[in-house]
Amino acid sequence: MAATSSIGGLASGLDTASIISQLMALEALPQTKLKTQVTTEQSKVTALQKLNTALQALGTSAEGMRTATTSPWTTLAATSTNTGVRVAATTSATAGAFTVSVGQTALSHQVAFTDAHAKTDVVTGATTSVLLKRAGEADLQIDTAGGTLEQLAAAINGADAGVRATLVRTGTSGGTDQYRLLVESSTTGGDQSFDLTDSTGAALLGGATVRTGRDASIDIGGITATSSTNTFADVVPGVTITLASNATGTADVEVSRDAAGAAASMKSFVEGINAVLGQISAITSTSTTAKGVLAGDSALRRVAGALQDAMYPADGTSMAKYGIQVDRYGKLTFDADKFTTSYKDDPIAAAAAFTGPTGFTARIEAAAKTASDKYDGSVTHAITSHGTAITRLNENIARWDDRLELRRTSLERQYTALETALSQMQAQSSWLSSQLASLTGSSE
Numbered sequence: 001m002a003a004t005s006s007i008g009g010l011a012s013g014l015d016t017a018s019i020i021s022q023l024m025a026l027e028a029l030p031q032t033k034l035k036t037q038v039t040t041e042q043s044k045v046t047a048l049q050k051l052n053t054a055l056q057a058l059g060t061s062a063e064g065m066r067t068a069t070t071s072p073w074t075t076l077a078a079t080s081t082n083t084g085v086r087v088a089a090t091t092s093a094t095a096g097a098f099t100v101s102v103g104q105t106a107l108s109h110q111v112a113f114t115d116a117h118a119k120t121d122v123v124t125g126a127t128t129s130v131l132l133k134r135a136g137e138a139d140l141q142i143d144t145a146g147g148t149l150e151q152l153a154a155a156i157n158g159a160d161a162g163v164r165a166t167l168v169r170t171g172t173s174g175g176t177d178q179y180r181l182l183v184e185s186s187t188t189g190g191d192q193s194f195d196l197t198d199s200t201g202a203a204l205l206g207g208a209t210v211r212t213g214r215d216a217s218i219d220i221g222g223i224t225a226t227s228s229t230n231t232f233a234d235v236v237p238g239v240t241i242t243l244a245s246n247a248t249g250t251a252d253v254e255v256s257r258d259a260a261g262a263a264a265s266m267k268s269f270v271e272g273i274n275a276v277l278g279q280i281s282a283i284t285s286t287s288t289t290a291k292g293v294l295a296g297d298s299a300l301r302r303v304a305g306a307l308q309d310a311m312y313p314a315d316g317t318s319m320a321k322y323g324i325q326v327d328r329y330g331k332l333t334f335d336a337d338k339f340t341t342s343y344k345d346d347p348i349a350a351a352a353a354f355t356g357p358t359g360f361t362a363r364i365e366a367a368a369k370t371a372s373d374k375y376d377g378s379v380t381h382a383i384t385s386h387g388t389a390i391t392r393l394n395e396n397i398a399r400w401d402d403r404l405e406l407r408r409t410s411l412e413r414q415y416t417a418l419e420t421a422l423s424q425m426q427a428q429s430s431w432l433s434s435q436l437a438s439l440t441g442s443s444e
Contacts (some may be wrong), residue, residue: 016415020408025245027407031400034393041390043293045383052302052379054276055372061272062365065265066355072265073351076238077258082251084244089255093238097254101219102247106188106230109213111196115179115206116170119150123181124198125198132161133195149179156196162186163194181205189228190215216243243299243407259343266354270324270334273307273364277331281306297377303371304330309362312351319360322353 065072076095078087085100117123124130128147132140144155149167156165164186167179181204185192192213198204215226218241225235230243239255262395284300285292294300308326312318316324322342343350354360371379 011220016419017284020411020415023411024404024408028400028404031397031404034397038390038393038397040293041386045225045386045390047293047385048379048386051276051279051283052372052377052383054279055303055368055377055379058272058276059365059368059372061269062361062368065269065292065361066359066365072258072262073347073355075258075261076255077240077261078253078255080251080253082247083250084247084249085251085253086242087251087253087255088240088242090238090240093236097252098220098236100241100251100253102243102249103217103219103224104214104246105243105247106216106228108185108188109192109194110182110184110211111194112209112211113181113183113205113234114208116173116180117129117149117205118173118176119179120148122147123149124152125200125202125204127199129199130155130204131197131199131201132156132159132163133197149181153181156183162192163196166190169298175191187228188216188230189213191228218243222241233299257343257347259286259340259347262343263339266324266335266339267336268359269364270332274331276368277304277307281330297382299382303367303378306367306370307364308332310367312384313360314358319353322350322360324360 074091076089076091076093078089078093080087081101082102085102097414100442115123122128124144124147128144130142130144130152132142134140140159140161142155142159142161142322144151153165153167156163158387163183166182166184167183170178170180172178183194183196185194190213196208197202215228216230216232217224217226218224218235220235224231225346230245230247232241232243235241235254239253241253280300280303282290283292283294284297284304286295306397309328311324311326311332321338323338325333325335327333352359369377371377374380
């Protein structure tokens with residue numbers, strides 16, 4: 001509806017536009033309150049959505065703590081008494097102990113050429129090509145461009161043929177740096193032998209000193225195992241052994257349940273629970289200095305209570321034996337040392353207390369998913385409820401827009417009529433005054 005323009009006080013001298021604006025501000029007070037309520041409700045929805053996301057993440061984490069393939073309860077830790085013998089265990093390993101004796105480490109095949117030359121000296125013999133020879137394979141011809149020592153090393157590396165070349169500076173001659181060529185296999189093992197000659201098969205650079213490649217070997221209980229590398233994968237099922245390049249001697253290896261890893265995982269899990277409890281506490285706080293957007297909300301406090309009650313198994317005991325308690329502020333505390341001790345004493349009972357059908361993680365999962373379920377969760381219902389309230393408030397605000405528009409039109413018409421009437425009266429007054437003046441003039 002188009003607004004009716006007013007004369008703006010030309011006749012009355014009043015600032016009718018300002019008067020109408022002030023009257024409309026008073027008329028709009030109920031709508032302003034509705035808008036404030038929308039802002040408040042939206043803040044509640046935002047807080048609830050963040051909490052719901054955190055609860056869903058907590059439920060997923062609790063489920064993961066119980067899953068056989070990912071939970072810390074199935075993880076084994078492998079330790080070695082020899083720093084040169086590193087061990088790692090997977091979930092397929094079996095707890096136990098054994099001794100590893102290092103026979104030898106794996107070596108690459110090396111060819112160190114005798115003659116030293118400047119980088120720019122031509123060293124490839126009759127042609128600028130060389131031959132890389134391997135047993136059981138066709139000779140590989142490598143073109144070196146100009147045949148210089150530097151070009152030879154670059155061509156070998158560029159051929160990507162399983163060997164790498166290095167120039168080793170040995171000193172100077174006549175003021176020029178001298179280098180010897182070292183070529184070695186890219187990988188270790190006894191099957192990595194090779195030879196490098198000129199294009200005719202003749203020796204390069206005055207011949208070479210050869211270090212033959214070899215496999216690594218270890219002994220476990222009188223049984224010898226070999227590997228072309230220094231890593232022995234699954235030499236014992238689920239256990240990988242890696243030798244340092246200088247490894248010697250023996251190593252006592254133990255594969256046991258990873259109490260430290262389980263404690264770290266549980267500490268992180270408890271911190272996740274406390275983060276959710278902290279969110280609930282903040283948004284439901286009734287403190288005058290830090291009042292929450294959902295201050296005193298009983299449904300959310302029941303969610304917090306359910307998470308805290310998960311501390312207690314159905315048999316009336318608690319998780320204190322495993323280092324988990326509730327402090328006076330309603331937060332969970334975790335004692336890693338107490339947990340580790342209980343876990344080492346009886347790992348099966350500890351795992352059952354946490355991962356059984358009614359164990360600690362199952363109880364936390366149930367509490368978190370009951371609150372955050374996308375269909376029936378209590379927090380989900382709260383989000384829906386406040387969202388419905390926002391929709392209803394916005395509908396009322398829209399209706400108020402129509403009312404206020406009508407009211408402004410009415411006020412503008414009234415003041416326009418007032419100005420028109422005053423203008424007409426002023427015109428009549430001026431006419432009467434002129435008539436009276438003319439009568440007075442004619443009587444003289």
